[in-house]
Amino acid sequence: MAWIPLTHLLLPAPPEEAGIPVADEPLLSRGAFAQASLAAAGGLQAKPLRRVALWFEDAAQMAVALLACWRAGVVAVLPGDAQAHTCSALDATVDAWLTDAALPVPADRQWRLEDLEGHPPLAPAELDPALGLVLCTSGSSGRPKHIAKTWRQLMDEVRALQDQWPDADTPVLGSVSAQHMYGLPFRVLWPLSAGRLLDRPQRIYPEDLQQASLRHPSFVWIASPALLRRLGERLNWKALRGRLVRIHSSGGELPAEVSGHIERHLGLRPTEIYGSSETGAVAWRRGAEDWQPLPGVAVSLNAEGALRVRSPWVNAAEEQTADGAELVCGRFRLLGRLDRIVKIEEKRISLPMLERALAGHPYVTEARLGAIAGAPRLAALVALSAKGLHALRNQGRKAVTAALRAHLAAGFESLALPRTWRFFSQLPGNAQGKLPRHEFEAAAGPRPLAPEARELPGQAENERRYTLDIPYDLAYFTGHFPSAPVVPGVAQISWAMSLAQRDLCPGFHFAGMEVLKFQRLLRPGDVASLALKWDASKRKLHFAFTVEGAPCSSGRILEGGRP
Structure with missing residues (x-):
């Protein structure tokens, strides 16, 4: 199907396109999608509402609600999670919630899309790209931020994705939430404009993602490093090979050994996406390649060596990142966050430097360090390699900890050595691959008494x-x-x-x-x-x-x- 700008999705579709499926299980055609959005828009305008929080587990229902808000001139606010503290803080800033789940907010403030029925639908119309929505970050580096985006910015971003990968025409399934500035464009908005089938649920587990995918002759995955690290030997690689045509990964760096493992089994390397909630998608790479900016993106460095990003979908105030970088022939390499510096006993300690040093030990595939509130020293969350697990099983925790401390002591003063160590098969994190502050502290807290x-x-x-x-x-x-x-x-x-x-x-x-x-x-x-x-x-x-x-x-x- 020809490309449809997001602004045209609620216009009458030609007869040959009205029946094209937007989603399945249950089937939702393009014509029915537009009718549902216009009906919900009529209900929103009749209330009337100005600002509505959206939380949906069904990506197709999320799309209906988003387009309904856009058509009705209502600002949609997308929280980063549905935890009680997040919902409580956001509830005071919105008029109501649209959702398909049971949320920890007063029941009379939660509406389903069917609750908006009974009012005349709004007429089909070309949508105003100057209107906007608000996305909330996961809070991985502190309090969640509220980031305003115009629809024009989102349109420009998904158009750049299509320009970069014009061959994309297969169904889209994902392990990441549609509530974020990775899942929203990649799982929802890009497929809508490209006429590609979008999968309704967020597929958190590899087995679930595989089973749902194999319903289709070919398909694309929108994943996080957290999921890709868990693939292991749990998948039917033979069934997936040749049918899984592309894997996008974002939310953190994908370890080289994971990328190589997937290539050996599937004949393709995941395409990593670099970006943030503020900047949207910026660049891509495969394996150990340098990062290549997307069409329309220009990058430079400030005086401190931090990456600056300019594109049609980045607000001027958000152009400056805190990521150290090196420019290489139109591409760039990332050197770690410049803002992850902590002070311990008046000494400045770079957490990215410590993490890179730990990742250089043969026992470690990935590490995340941080300070714990009220504690004077650092805590380390460490994903162990196969060698690290062998050492843990045959020498014990104390020996592994001692080896890692000795490794760090060769290049860092004693103040920088973590006092708390926690070991994992892969680092904890949410479905976006992020590790919010409260989850880091929980992971660094008491050791588990039982498996999941x-x-x-x-x-x-x-x-x-x-x-x-x-x-x-x-x-x-x-x-x-x-x-x-x-x-x-x-x-x-x-x-x-x-x-x-x-x-x-x-x-x-x-x-x-x-x-x-x-x-x-x-x-x-x-x-x-x-x-x-x-x-x-x-x-x-x-x-x-x-x-x-x-x-x-x-x-x-x-x-x-x-x-």
Whole structure:
């Protein structure tokens, strides 16, 4: 289909284009999309409203709401997340919320799109590109910022994306939220103008993204480094190869080994996008290439060596970044954030320099450092490499920490060495690959007592199955054992009981054990399966932990009377 400017999306479509799908499951045609937006716009104008917060998990419904606000002259405000503190702070600045989810704001201030029905729809019209919306940042470097964008700026950005990748005509699926200045243009606005099918849900897990993608002959992924680092061996690479035609990645640097791993399996390297909420998309690269500006973007350096960005979709006040850079023949290399400097005992310490130094150790793939409120020293979140995990499993946490401290001590004074260390398979972060301040502090806080349990579908009513990624930094490893960490048996029993109480038999009380067996050790980094079966007639809970099909532990937990 020919390119449609965003301003023309609510004009009557030619008959041959009206039936083109905007989204599927359920199907939404271009004609129905315009009708839904105009109907919602009529409801918004009848209220009347001036400023509305939007939070949608369905990208197609988000698009309907956005275009409705635009047509009605209402300012749409997109929060970065739906957490209670975010919603509470934003609620006082808007007239109402449009959403498809249950939000932590008063129920009478939350509307669904169907709540706007019953009013005459507004007439089809060409939309005014001077109108705008507001996007809220994730707060990874402090309080969330509210960034005003005009629709003309968004139109110019998605046109530049199409100019750079004119071959883009496949369905678009993504692991990132449509609420942000990466997901919004890449997952929603660009596909709308290009006539490409957009996938409704945010696909957070690799398996879900793969399953949804394989409905189509070919497709594109809009992903974050966080998801791409988790691909591992969980995907059917053979089924994806040749059908996954492009992967876009943004939200942080994609480690070279991850990019290379994907290329070996799929025959393509992810296309990384450099940008920010303020600047939008700026440049792209593949692998270790230098960054190449998008069409219409010009870059330069200020006196401090920080990158300056000029483009039709960047406000003049937002042109100056805090990213150190080096210009190379029309392209550039990034040298780290210049504003991530902390003072400890009056000494200035560059966090990017420490992170790059840690990433140079063979135990480390990625690191994130920061100061914790009320603490005088730094905390380090470290994603361990395969060598690092081997050392952790066979030498213990203390030995790995000592090796990393010694590595840093060779180039930095003792004040710069982290006091707190937390180890992961990949760094924590939200779906955009960002690590908001409160999430950094939570990750640097108490070590976990249990793994995250992902429930597998399709089980009988009295059974449950889960996948458990054994944390690298499980709290129980400290004493069991310091130089060869092993999950204690009592912890495994506790996890089985906790999940059963939550999902199978609420109110379950421990009264004893039968046929308890421990056959294989559970170690840091193991991906375990847990099977639960509740025998209501005998009041017994059967559990079994396995790794790659090999039994680790099993037994029956007897249910006792209520205390």
